[in-house]
Amino acid sequence: MNIPRYRILTGLISSATVASLLIADAAISLPPVEQGNTIQLNGQPWTGRWIRRNDRDKQSIFLQDDWLSGAIGLDMLDSNRAGQQKVKWFSSPLFTEATFDRPIQHRYLDVRPVARFWRTEVEGSTLKIFTPDSTLQALRRSKQANGDRIVFELSAPTPWQIQQQGTTINLILAADLAPSIPTGVNTDKGNSIEALEVQNRGKQTVIRIQSTEVMEPEVETLGDPARIILTLKPDYVPPDVDILWVPGLRRKQQIVSLPNPLAKSDKDPKSFRFSVISLVVDLKQQGLTMRPIWSNPAGMLGTSSLRAMAEQWKAIAAINGGFFNRDRQLPVGPIKFNNRWMAGPVLTRGAIAWNNKGEVFIDRLVFNEEIVTAEKKPIRLSNLNSGYVQKGMARYTPAWGTNYIPLTDNEVLITVQEEKVVSQFKGEKAGQGQIPIPNNGYLLVARQVPELVAQLKPNVQIRGRTSFKPVDFGKYPNILGAGPLLLKNGTVVLDTKLEQFRPPFDKQGASRSAIATTKESGKVILATIHATPEGILPSLPQTAEILKKMGAVNALNLDGGGSTTLFLGGSILNRSLGNIGPVHNGLGVFVREPEKPNNSNQF
Template sequence: MFSRAVAWFAASCSAETTSDDDPRQAPSPDRPPMFPFAQLPEPLPELRQAPSLQGQQLRIDGLELRSSWQWEGLNRSQPDQLWLPLELLESHLGFRRHEGQLEWFGRRQPLAELPQRTLGDEVGLEVADWLAKVGVIIRLDDQQLQLTLPAADLQGMRRGKGSTADRLVLDLDGPALVQRVGDDLHLGVRSTAAQQLELRRLRLIPQQGPDSLVLKGQATRLRTLSLATPWRVVLDGVRTGGPAATAAQLPLRNPAIARWLRRGLVLEERTVTVGVKPLRVLRTGGDLSRIGLTMTPLTMAGQQQGLRFLPQLSQPANAVIAINGGFFNRILQLPLGALRQQGQWLSGPILNRGVVAWGDNDQLQFGRLRLDQQLQVNGGRRRGLSYLNSGYVQRGLSRYTRAWGPIYRPLSGEEEALLVQGGRVTQRFDRASIRRGVLIPADGDLVVARGGTPLPAKPGDAVMLSQRTTSGLGDQANVLGGGPLLMQGGQIVLNGRAEGFSPDFLALAAPRTVVGQGTGGTWLLALRGAAGSDPTLLETALAAQQLGLKDALNLDGGSSTTVVVAGRTVMNGRGSAPRVHNGLGFIPL
């Protein structure tokens, strides 16, 4: 309506005015002169925002997957932007994270400098340009995102020497995708019979398909690196000694698990229906003490920064069964919740979230937990410390001990710190020195100030540090945090908002991992949709109730959902072998 009025007004003005040098328009004595209006500017072009399409259906080199993605742009074969989860880039395209850099076929960029957004329950990165420059064909087919890279020919193989003797370099005539599917490593290459024979000599068990070379059982054994000019894929961890990898067996027939099944361990897959939604459930557990097993956190030794494949966490602990554990920051590779092992806080609880806690008798306790810490300087006013050994970064004061690792490096832009030893401040670290990294002594506590919070003390000051948890859960030898708490005392107690979870997270349908106890003992569950639609948190709680659980805690889920039996992966949340921060395992007494 406004544009029509402007057009009418302009037309009226043009009828009353013409050029000043037209003699016919000279003003007459009885007619006042007309003052011309300024010419109206050209109308602005219409701004059309490129559509944003989101989905879950994905095909990569013919492999059907479910993973969040977001497409920006009108062209269905060339996006302006393509956002994919970091976990998907690593597990299904061959991207590598190394020393804070993201690498792929010779291109390297600091992760901290890459734009990020949330995709479902994952961290998403924009990679349209990365994929296009390597030659990946990107297109939308209805609601399915398709990524295709023509298979490369394997031209030769070279073994490393000396310190790189476990390295195998594959020389290619083009780039190739590297996918970790369950326990198997899929390479988008074509090989000859002679090359496959050589791979068998290296005990890699190759299977050549039309456009993909599969190395059985190598998804979590080998590290990979892609290089360009010339094109190469590097496999690290190839060892000719020891037994050959074997194709995954049915867990019930695996000799390493059969003895525990005879003792009463339950390992089963079943389908439960919640409302009208069928859910596939992998359930394992039982009366652990009678079986001869106990439950333990699965953690990395000596440091809290970093991620591992779940078999890499389970095998050193000799875990018979393992599942993924609590939440973590996938970019920073740091824990986001309670993690306590044998009486030591590796990471403190956050946001009063749900935890499971237990001691030597394996009697599990469930509830919500907060850790309160205080710092008193020279006997004066007490100051609160927000978090302990945590990757949850907020303004205020946080505390780090040697359980965090030998070196602390800043987790936010501007930080300062104090080192406390023997009840006194021994050193102060300004922003420049803390960026270089700070050694945490075995008897030291590092108090870190973030977001402009002033340091509460100076070198030489007497400092007393104290801590207590809000319930006896924090006094148990082992604690693992997750959330939300699903069940307690036979009742569904789901209240994600009270535990600091966002509405978007609470509304998600995703693969789930659960630890609980109830009829028959202690249980570990992994749940996925049996007909395409994954469970919500409420549906997960209702399924746990159907299965006889009295107490249940939701753990990290989505692509992190993983079950490992006797060192072999038997279930993944989204089909790939993910890296996780910690886990839970059943180990022999």
């Protein structure tokens, strides 16, 4: 039986955490007393991680940083200290300690600086938090230049959340409502407000605001007395955010503006303000590594959310990667890890390559594989571990999985072990049958090429070879491909026709994911780019220009649209959880050396 344990959180904490300890082999923090992944806030259950640990002669509670932002309205400000986070919550800005789990995946903040007089109770894996009672005592509206402002005066600081859907904005307060404030709908119009409705649900008050157009609210908290200031302005630009999360990894949020070439009148926006959320990773930082990750560690079949994928591989951060066949759930671009090809390229498209020294190379990748028989007859292979189906001879290694299931009808399956053809037989219909892939060889799959099948009878000796263009790709153990290539040496080199992307892919707008290098050796940008306040999505040329403005020198477009996802510390940074599409692969960032697979079964 779980016995409830109660504690009142009081006092402040010093900022003595040394950033280098985040990566050192020494323990990051004292052993936790309890920890869990469920938080109950004033009776409302949330998914959120927490740690309660011994801290000398007292106990401390640490909550997952993004949970604090979303659940109580904690404002995380620019911070250049890896072991601390600058925050603001009904107070002047202050620093609070940050700690991490092991291996480092999630970041937690000490809540004592903002949680005075909170009451806590631990039951199993659930932390129950009870905040002091608060009352919304006054609500004042005023018109501002080109907008509106609402001041909510509270009897005490209290958790709050913002929910927005289109032109409807809900401010949810963990507070009762003073009798002097009427409930119901107020249709007094403002510059940006069509109507305002007040609802009281006991110890929760909901303010529903109907705005004249879709716009992001500016929200600020003040103390003495506790107030929430909500401002609505069509031209509001959220402040840039730059947080050092761990040494070598920065979390950034910014607006990047590009001129509007179609502006003809004063009503047309002079510029497009694109929302960009990114991570800047220093691959030369000791203990910080990057590697490809994919949905199914046992093979190439499968898709999942990037969040599930990253947490499965225990990555601290991740961005979605290359293209894939959504129906077959198979990759259609290159994935290479630790000199092992998990999947090969199909077309000549952009790719990024890197090593553990922090050296990075971005260009268009030309990849060729062929096998040569004892009679020195070369046979060019069409695909390697790919879900992209075309006429030719494809190769499937154990990296694909333990078995191969035919992707098309009437395939001829050729088993190769120790550089010798062992068997040859005709496959069943697409999706039927499972053919084992030998651990000491591979499977050749012939599609509509009887003349090549005739050269590969049982007992024929063969050997394989691989070539690259540019040859620099051959120097790197890790590769991930997507495309198109956007920037090379600071110049826009976008060419969708060369990389065989079909119209209107080259001109249409979409949410974008991209990876880029900067002038600083080893620095890479993992960026997601989204729509302007007017709903204009970035095109590929605009994506290239945005990245240039962010300091990119070489840049590669990744899979975008519904796949665009950026993950950090257990949270998705760029979209709501209900709007995340499954992906096949991604790029994961680790604060440790990830496990290395076996290098066998490669040419």
